[in-house]
Amino acid sequence: MTEEKYEGLLPRFLQYVKTETRSNPDSDTVPSDPKETAFLNELAAELKDLGLSNVHINPQCSYVYATIPSNLDHDVPTIGYISHVDTADFNAHNVNPQIVEDYDGQSDIQLDEDGNYVLSTTEFPNLKNYQGDTLITTDGSTLLGADDKSGVAEIVTMAAYYMKHPEVKHGEIKIGLGPDEEIGTGADHFDVDDFGADFAYTVDGGPLGELEYETFNAAQVEIEISGKDVHTGVAKGTMVNAIQVAxxxxxSLPA
Known part of the structure; x- marks a missing residue:
């Protein structure tokens, strides 16, 4: 790929991660936090400015949908790309990304000034795969938010490139940007018919070239265990330790 294809990717990503969009697992609203809605509105405006068509926001859940029109003279399947804007339940205020240029592929990467948090090639040997690349990390005090601001930045940068270069031929491409993936509720509100793609890919993590076609289902169960407290002098055979029951x-669960 040429450098022009990545034009705007780094500043766009840095801008996105500095926008706080942590979802709220204790909320019963959709989206779970108004900061997600605000960011999705900003993304919709950016896509409109880039010239995409049919840019709209679902008013019930704030999903953003947009279309890169086909520039072919024949029909091909419509491809879709999806990513989520929320970040996980950890500090996401005042994100201060660190940029490691021309990484040597060998050194540990210190995240914070005190050295409490380190990306070690011993613990993360895949770091060696990125020799010569530019790496972006957290400063150790917050999430970086690359999950999934990286996917959002990649999709929007792709859209910008295609809109700027009509000589690059492609079929119709659909874009879907949504909230609340981290708390497992966002997908419930994804409108497949409104999205309108024949095939779609979620752009969310993994090494370059990796394609996953199945994953965990994110199902969750909460179990509350009540023990029985008895004076230790007469507890044998009567006391029930809730931790031991757990x-x-x-x-007893299968491995």
Missing amino acids: IDLHN
Whole structure:
């Protein structure tokens, strides 16, 4: 790929991660936090400015949908790209990304000034795959938010390139940007018919070239265990230790 294809990618990504969009697992609203809606509105405006067509926001859930029109003279399947704007339940205020240029592929990367947080090639040997690349990390005090601001930045940068270069031939491309993936509720509100793609890909993590066609289902169960408290003098055979019950339950599950 030429450098022009990446034009705007780095500043766009840095701008996105500095925008706080952490989802709220304790909320019963959709989206779970108004900061997500605000950011999705900004993304919709950016896509409109780039010249995409049919840019619209679902008023019930704030999903952003947009279309890069086909520039072919024949029909081909419509491809879609999807990413989420929310970040996980960890500090996401005042994100201060660090940029490591021309990474040597060998050194540990210190995240914070005190050295409490380090990306070690011993723990993360895949760092060696990125020798000569520019790496972007957190400063150790917050999430970086690359999950999934990286996907958002990649999709929007792709859209910008295609709109700027009509000589690059492609079919119709659909874009879907949504909230609340991290808390497992966002997908419930994704409108497949409104999206309108024949095939779609979620752009969310993994090494260059990796394509996953199945993943965990994010199902969750909460179990509340009540023990029985008895004076230790007469507890044998009567007291029930809730922690021990939880351990026994866990040990009974299939590996």
